[in-house]
Amino acid sequence: MGPRPWLLWLMWMFLGLYLAGLMAHGKAFNPLVDLWLGLPASWAPAAVAGLAAYRARNRALALVAMALAAFAAGSTVYVTSLAGSSSLPFPSSADIGYLLFYPLVLGGLFVYLLPLRQRLARSVLLDAVVGSLGAASVLVVLLSPLLSAADGFPSFATSVAVAYPLLDLVVLAVTAGMAAVPGLATGRSGVILMLGLLVFAAADVAYAFRLENDTYYLGTPLDAGWTAGLCLIAAWAESFTREGAAANGASEGAWTPAVPMVATAAGLGVLIVGTGIPVPELAVGLAAATLLSAGIRTQLAFRQLVTLAEVRRQSRTDELTGLPNRRALYADAPAVLDAQQGAPCAFLLLDADRFKEINDSLGHDVGDRLLVQVSERLRRCLGPDDLIARLGGDEFAVLLLNAGEQEALELADRLRAALSEPLTLRGIALQVGVSVGIAMFPEQGKDLKTLLRKADTAMYRAKTSRTGRHVYASEDHSTGEERLRxxxxxxxxxxxxxxxxxxxxxxxxxxxxxxxxxxxxxxxxxxxxxxxxxxxxxxxxxxxxxxxxxxxxxxxxxxxxxxxxxxxxxxxxxxxxxxxxxxxxxxxxxxxxxxxxxxxxxxxxxxxxxxxxxxxxxxxxxxxxxxxxxxxxxxxxxxxxxxxxxxxxxxxxxxxxxxxxxxxxxxxxxxxxxxxxxxxxxxxxxxxxxxxxxxxxxxxxxxxxxxxxxxxxxxxxxxxxxxxxxxxxxxxxxxxxxxxxxxx
Missing domain, CATH: 3.20.20.450 (EAL domain)
Known part of the structure; x- marks a missing residue:
């Protein structure tokens, strides 16, 4: 659905030829390089982005294509004017195209990122804000020589000259904010877009410094910096149409903590530097805002961690009895068994006899309270290192550490004795019997799944034999399959x-x-x-x-x-x-x-x-x-x-x-x-x-x-x-x- 491959290849070919020509360029105007290679290299990205916007019918791409076209138009005016003159007045009509690039590309980015706002968590939005403010505070310090020209009541020419670093500041700040968004920071197309913006803004800032120091002249590789940035932005537009908007959005993925961390450090650094040397008040204000935003982000992160910890605890805890649930058992038992290094353990599966009949006849509220009392009695019979979990319904599991078959049988007898005493619920005295199936680690199973299956088979044998507890034996296997059938x-x-x-x-x-x-x-x-x-x-x-x-x-x-x-x-x-x-x-x-x-x-x-x-x-x-x-x-x-x-x-x-x-x-x-x-x-x-x-x-x-x-x-x-x-x-x-x- 994107541009034809030959047009994309043609864009990169023009860029390569233009860069090669600049390497051999002298200080004077060179029609072959500046006109016949430079202008096609400037217009090719606009053509790629324009075709992508047309085929995708996407407003964000349309604005970006217009931004690239405006810059190419400015370059066309600038280069063609130089063909007949050694210099141009400042500002000139070329600056109109150059300056239009910034609001158009920023507008395109706004339209592109706006749908993501509803899908992004507040923490991600704060990360983007921290990144933007931190980057802006550093850039203000770096660009302070250029921005100082705006002191007092600047002329129109001075205002235009200062507008470029200010707009570059906004572009770089937006790029830093985008880097904090998962999916944009890790996705291929997002990286291409941010790299293009960085290359373009870096070329602009370098040009401004060289112009300030009177070291800029036409025909250096720096002139290809803007074109390279435009080509990368056009390549992003092409990948946008090919992969779809969903692929370019913020997707599930790893969080990018480096951006807010670096931005916070940068803001702190600006404030520290400001105690020794003069820095612009704008930089100090941006640095302070960075630290304030980082503090809010830290508080939000702490609340999220507390919430996540509680959610994790609840996901591992049986809501009724407070015991660990099946998920917790499956998560913890393998590590415990591995740590045993072959030392004997016993896995016990307990099932209350006739519980469902009691539950159906007296109501689920009585059944729930019965399970609570059962779980309390079971817990009192276990040591601090033993694992117990409610698997669901009236089934409980116990992992008895450093225990052989005899210790497992003794525990089963203690558990059954603890439950044999009547329980009083709603004025009704109920006596709960329990059947216990036992599987031994490691001889009868080296993983939880095997132990659980064999303990379940043994538990049924305990029920059928009416012995109350049974240790798994090899001949029980066929019996278990037949029981299920x-x-x-x-x-x-x-x-x-x-x-x-x-x-x-x-x-x-x-x-x-x-x-x-x-x-x-x-x-x-x-x-x-x-x-x-x-x-x-x-x-x-x-x-x-x-x-x-x-x-x-x-x-x-x-x-x-x-x-x-x-x-x-x-x-x-x-x-x-x-x-x-x-x-x-x-x-x-x-x-x-x-x-x-x-x-x-x-x-x-x-x-x-x-x-x-x-x-x-x-x-x-x-x-x-x-x-x-x-x-x-x-x-x-x-x-x-x-x-x-x-x-x-x-x-x-x-x-x-x-x-x-x-x-x-x-x-x-x-x-x-x-x-x-x-x-x-x-x-x-x-x-x-x-x-x-x-x-x-x-x-x-x-x-x-x-x-x-x-x-x-x-x-x-x-x-x-x-x-x-x-x-x-x-x-x-x-x-x-x-x-x-x-x-x-």
């Missing part, structure tokens, strides 16, 4: 209805009469076939899908109960609920609505909960269970005897049924102590008005023994394994609800 498939399964329910009957332990059924979830997996809940419940918890699973199970169970009722086979369906259900105050109302939608009585549903699910907040669990019971929904404690504080639960919680865990039942016929525990628990439950159900009945002897102990109901493979609804219907057709089981 299964988690994604589980989300799809919940959305596309791949989860189904199987049902297992609960019968009278003496008569065999069916009293109800328990709904047990299964995953009809496309690759692995039918999966029992033990294969995916931890994935449900990890993915924050427990509430979705609860809704799915309740919907399927109540739909099936409604279907059986339409067939004249009403029965109670028991469904298991997760921990999040027992901190969800809206659960009783939601279940009541689901029953009404299906025209089912409240007796059609029984909810089963396990002891450990009630650990987070017993008071809140009691209120919710009381609400369910008040609506007519029965409540059972599942897997009784495997959790904690069982007797306290029997005393405090509103429950209707107690289900003995199969671990007692399978050993009852051969272990007198187990049998005694079963018998005494049945008696205790009956004394509290509870129905007792024995799980895991595998043979007829166990069923008979339970009947003798007074157990109310039983379920297990001896009666019927969990089956789909169709198979259960077939079983009902063989053994109607009131007919009892066949004799063994």
């Amino acid at each position: 299964m988690l994604q498939e589980l989300r799809i399964a919940l959305a596309e209805g791949e989860l189904i329910l199987h049902y297992q009957p609960k019968v009278d332990a003496v008569t065999g009469e069916t009293k109800g059924v328990e709904a047990l979830v299964r995953w009809n997996h496309p690759r692995h076939g039918l999966l029992a809940p033990g294969s995916f419940l931890l994935l449900v918890e990890e993915g924050g899908l427990m509430n979705a699973l609860n809704d799915c199970v309740l919907t399927l169970a109540l739909d099936q109960a409604a279907l059986w009722q339409t067939k004249g086979r009403p029965m109670t369906v028991a469904a298991n609920l997760s921990a999040s259900s027992l901190i969800d105050a809206e659960l009783p109302g939601r279940i009541a609505a689901m029953l009404r939608e299906r025209a089912l009585p409240a007796s059609a549903l029984m909810v089963e909960i396990t002891e450990d699910f009630m650990m987070p907040d017993r008071v809140r669990a009691r209120d919710i269970l009381a609400g369910l019971q008040a609506s007519g929904v029965r409540v059972a404690i599942d897997d009784f005897g495997t959790g904690y504080s069982s007797l306290a639960y029997l005393r405090d919680l509103p429950i209707n049924e107690l289900k003995l865990d199969r671990s007692f039942i399978v050993s009852m016929t051969e272990d007198p102590r187990a049998a005694a525990l079963v018998a005494s628990t049945i008696n205790l439950a009956h004394s509290l008005g509870l129905t007792v159900v024995a799980e895991g009945v595998e043979d007829g002897d166990a069923l008979d023994q339970l009947g003798r102990y007074g157990c109310d109901q039983a379920q297990g493979f001896h009666i019927l394994r969990p089956v789909p609804p169709a198979e259960l219907d077939d079983w009902f057709s063989t053994f109607p609800l009131g007919s009892g089981l066949p004799s063994a």
Whole structure:
């Protein structure tokens, strides 16, 4: 889009020929050099800039082209006049063109730089001001012999003579200010422009000094100085059209601190020199303004540094807990690991158990306060040199220095113990479990990314094994990849209805009469076939899908109960609920609505909960269970005897049924102590008005023994394994609800 290459080459060729001619020039006028080489060399830059302005339709370039043309016109008048005379009067008509160059080129620079003003920071603008003032103060001192001619009431000729150094002063000051602007100072085209202005002004100042000392004569290489400056300015105009205005603007890049620093030193130097020798008052004023501007710039820089430091701190700090965040860990951990020089370290990844359920059920404000208390307890367990960070959500990372596997396991136990004590939030006592995955440096990973990946795999193994902490082993790798794949498939399964329910009957332990059924979830997996809940419940918890699973199970169970009722086979369906259900105050109302939608009585549903699910907040669990019971929904404690504080639960919680865990039942016929525990628990439950159900009945002897102990109901493979609804219907057709089981 810029000028044709031949025109640019022609401009440089004329400059080279003109300079070569001046080297052989004498003191007299030389038509070949001064006229036939000098004038084309002066007009070529104007032609290049004019064509660039025409093609770019740019006002800044148009003004610059007019400035170059004005100077070339002045040179034409000057040289052609000398052809017929040994000297010219001063001032002459040539000075009109020369003087017009300055306002036109400065106007072009103003139009060029004006759009940049809105994109430049205040600090950059101040840098430009400091640079301009500092340069001007020095130049006033240097040009003071020339400027002194303006004292008093100068004549017109004197005013014209003084105008040149004053305008050169402005041009050089503007150039110094441009040098402080990032992008202009570092970009190729910006450097060409500033160099052109400097060369032109330097030639002008040198000419003025030689004229003052009466040492100037026509035909020296100095005469090519103006033309060289004009050629550089024209080259900038050509690059402007070729690269575009955006490429010539202030771009992101390195700041140019040298300009304000040098300018400040220059201003200070002028003031110091002024204490010993007389300097112009204008120079003193400009130097003082330079130092004042530099002081403002320093104050602004200090405020920027404070702001940047705070922004950097905030970018590395978790807003909620005040701990370092993931970014800080990624920034600091590599340096810490390198400094260890192979000394053993442990990387621990901690994940709160069932946090998402608590967060969703009680609200994010409670979840946030819970995380704050968790972070405070974790921090108290660590040494001053250990790194801790919150990675996001309920995940925390710890880098334990100078520690082997045993020290890592001991720390994991301390962290888990610190979090095992209940936390009180909004009057609710919550107990947070945590799973810890451990990866060892350097044998299991020499960089943070590897350690984090392996610790994450180990953390999941800790969850699945229910050990609470696990050190990464090589065989864990394939398990981790499969877990991620299964988690994604589980989300799809919940959305596309791949989860189904199987049902297992609960019968009278003496008569065999069916009293109800328990709904047990299964995953009809496309690759692995039918999966029992033990294969995916931890994935449900990890993915924050427990509430979705609860809704799915309740919907399927109540739909099936409604279907059986339409067939004249009403029965109670028991469904298991997760921990999040027992901190969800809206659960009783939601279940009541689901029953009404299906025209089912409240007796059609029984909810089963396990002891450990009630650990987070017993008071809140009691209120919710009381609400369910008040609506007519029965409540059972599942897997009784495997959790904690069982007797306290029997005393405090509103429950209707107690289900003995199969671990007692399978050993009852051969272990007198187990049998005694079963018998005494049945008696205790009956004394509290509870129905007792024995799980895991595998043979007829166990069923008979339970009947003798007074157990109310039983379920297990001896009666019927969990089956789909169709198979259960077939079983009902063989053994109607009131007919009892066949004799063994």
